Amino acid sequence: MGISSSVRLRFSVGETGRYISHLDILRLMGRAVRRAQLPIAYSQGFSPTPKLAFASTLPVGLTSEAEYVDLQLRTGIDCQTVQARLNSVLPEGFRFLAGADLPERYPALMSLITTACYQIRVLGDAPELAQRIVGLMAQDQLMIVVKRKHKEKQVNIRALIDSLVYDAPLRQIELQCASGVKSNLRPMDLLPLLGLGLGDVLIHRSALLIKTDAGEFLTPFDVLKE
């Protein structure tokens, strides 16, 4: 087990955390780091902020078990200790699940992420959903309307979807799609195509992945072993 000055951690966002915006999560993690009295590195300047780098912004309303953050520390502590100390001071909606030490030089986490997996639990009855999904996936154009700064735009999102299947007994849609700085699909933007509203589903992020040039999908931890 190496001692490193940076660690990568995976955390979950639970039921009470689902309505916390990314900005609030940032603030919350900064405060947790202070409470845990971790030797975090701070940005320079008049109002120093702790050096935390997140893998992605989780849309408001979602739970997750696949959020990642890189912490830059001033002195070396192993990632288990960091994880344990943070967990002892976190409020109930958040939990650190795993960690890994980072090598001295590593690329920004956010720039690596390409893909996310979501579990969309359907709350009411949706008898035709299975067929509907099969139908959608057979098309090569899926147009949705996205709002960007007061302007509405039609976009084809078919290429952003890797897979979309419906597990009828579980009443759960499994979605794997593009996520990251290059191309990104917010799962809720897909709902109108499925005939569902925001109130009809609970969305959970189950994985954040990095697609390699060879077409393999790696987690942010796997990528460190390469």
Add this chain to the structure above:
Amino acid sequence: MKQKLIQVLPEVSKPARYTDGELHAYHKDWRQTTVKMALAFPDTYEIGMGNLGFQILYHIINQRQDSLAERVYMPWVDMQEKMKEAGLPLTALESGQPLADFDIVGFTLQYELSFSNIVKMLDLAGIPRLSAQRDSRHPLVIAGGPCAFNPEPLADFLDCAVLGDGEEVIHELLDAVTSCKEQQLSRGDTLLKLAWIPGVYVPQFYEIKYTNQGKIKTIRTTEAAVPSTIVKRVVADLDQAPFPDRIVVPYIQTVHDRAIVEVMRGCTRGCRFCQAGMIYRPVRERSVETVKRQARQLLDSTGYEQVSLTSLSTGDYSKVEQLVTELAAECRRRGVSVSLPSLRVDSFSVKQAVEIEKFKKTGLTFAPEAGTQRLRDVINKNVREEDLYEAVDAAFASGWFQIKLYFMIGLPTETWADLDGIAALAGNVLEIGRRRIPKGGRKPIVNVSVASFVPKPGTPFQWEAFNDQEVLLAKYNYLRKQLRHGGINFSAHDVRASYLEAVFARGDRRLGRVLARAVDLGCQFDGWKEHFRYDLWMEAFRDEYIDSEFYAYRKRQADEVFPWEHLSSGVSRKFLWLERERAYQGVTTGDCRFAKCTGCCVCQDLGVANMLKGGDGDQ
């Protein structure tokens, strides 16, 4: 209950207001706890979370083995609708238990314009509005906070009100409720027991008689055992008072989202319009050591990046220099900043502000309150123009470019010359900025914020009339014209909201009917511009045949029996009247903290004293 609530959350704005689970929230076992109290804040989560008193009480109650406290805030209107659709009553944040299932529901009376929200919250909780309609199955509905010094408009709705500092009396109250519960006392007997606790006021044991002109003739007790005057509670030594070593840290950004330490309570500057300055006397400081320790504990437990030293006038803290220097040094090591919410022109050196806030040049606020020395003498606001100019000069010189100035209009004896004074003062401040800020720097901005004077109970101006709405509007317009400068921004408070505040601040029990009617008509969130419905309020007054002008515009007689005559802050009526006379003579009164006692009688009557911890003027 909680499950159902969770289902409506995706459809409301800011759902995190209702989710609970914040750091340091208590989740105590209902079956193991004898007395359950809901602390209710009649405004949104974001506003309520910033209230230190609320957090202190929450902590004190939950520290007790036999009691629990949970929080509840006024749900926003979209949430109210969803609750109605789903058939959900108002529930407490932590356990999701209906408010109606608690033993006590305690409201914070922060300002008059939240009265309608209190009634609305009772409605949402399914608790009968009136004390007379409630029995042993219902919670006791109590209230505390600054407006408890005249809770009369709420008299019919409340079972009791608590006057003054809550830290000690809360224990007596919980003990009493526990023993009443054990003895299975009736509602009436329970209230009689509570009325025995010093500082606790049970309105239903007081009968009000009115004269033919509608003024109050007498206030009499209906029970032999209850006191004829209720005197506020006061914590003599703040260093001994409980202070939470942790407070609930919200997930979402709220007002005052930082560690707050109260450095002192009370203010004896004696501004004659100021209710807080009268009702919270005398001054009780915490020692530098205690403040530093509490700040440290709070920062450790919350992880906040800022600590705020709060009080009515922190610049007057006797060792402010030492405290700020030492605390700022310690905080710098932690990467934490220090802020002082209230700056005083004449007691706080801008040097200090420079010291602690150099990284955030947001804006400095000063409150001269009136535009001329004459009027400042009338209201006993001890701010000299030269000092103000010196202070803003220093501020501009050290990099600030925004200055905010607070004023009041409609003060007793005010003339147009006083309004000209406001314009001149603002203009001079801007001019200083232009001269001071070096070439190439940002342009100075002066924000002038003006509110209407509202006469408040328990102050030397409790006899005064609220200025006519038409006149106030004319004054605002006049000021707006005078202040039409590049570099000066003018903002005025809503005259109609101030009018309603004036009516209720000195209102009596008869206003309870209007309040109930207004809520029926749809009034709520009166403090919020987008929800304030003056027209509905006026309709409510008409419906109940009550003349609002009688309360707002009438100058009270010297011998007027006030609705709060039986509720005492310890400051004598004689002192208040004397201060009023001195106001009209333009004679100022000194601060008893630094000079001799000016005779308000609080110290003598309540057996307390100004306590300047380690300050030079310790007495």
